[in-house]
Amino acid sequence: MDSLKKIVISGPESTGKSWLTKKLGEHFQVPFADEYARHYLEKNGSAYDFDTLEKIIIGHKSHQQKAIQRAENLVFLDTDLLNFKIWEELVFGKTHDFIEKEIEKENDHIYLLTYPDIPWESDPLRENPDNRLELFELSLDLIKKLNRPYQVVKGDFDDRFENALSALEAFH
Template identity: 40%
Template structure:
């Protein structure tokens, strides 16, 4: 089995958009990268799991976890080569850990090790105060607050730097910028 790659060296700041599904991570990640004129990486799991769903009609299974983490780490490691002062990550290994624990009540030790060894300058934990948007992969509209609590608990467990970001539309964007400037600049 392929191993999870280590994070590539990067002299800039890595910022993770983090939290429950349908909280605007992808949109906010793109807007922040544009604002700071830098690179942004997409969520690898979304494409991986959408393809699986379309081909097999199945959702995420436990054996998908390590390939998802490897794919996410690979696109992050590639992005650091052309990122500017910041790299905005639409998810990371800790996000995958939270979902793994929520769905399977266990996580591969290799994933736990990757979480412990990963280094990010800031996690922007997105509050569940935006409207739910359904799609093929989202399945917990009634458990958003519970999921938020799991994401927060993981940040605390692994002692990761974070700020909670709330607000709708432009206010959410402004709050994210304020959090970045308060924590990493």
């Protein structure tokens, strides 16, 4: 299990994270975890508060753990707690007390950070059409601050996939 590579597809909304997570998982024929927050909000309604985010974070961790347990060498994860930290700070100006400690536990994550160079797709659960570059920079800064390995993935969907494959080669 120590050799398990956990690749997190991270970045702002509407940058192809979910699509890329699924496509990479299918390409490599390995487990992947899609975005838990989307499932939760679709099931329970799009309104949320600070306490609701705690429930989503706990569900997210459990959801991803199921994919991790099925994986042998490689697993793809659609976002991780870095996204939640940024989300909480952006919306509420604070984070849950436990999030920093939980982020420390995810110190083996490797990041494919999606750049906001594809068109915004409207969606009832998406909130940030105008500040995707700012959110990208916040994600990049946090990944760098934590000294986690990363590669930025750009381009249209076909290029994004090919660039992700190339980026993964850099992690070998």
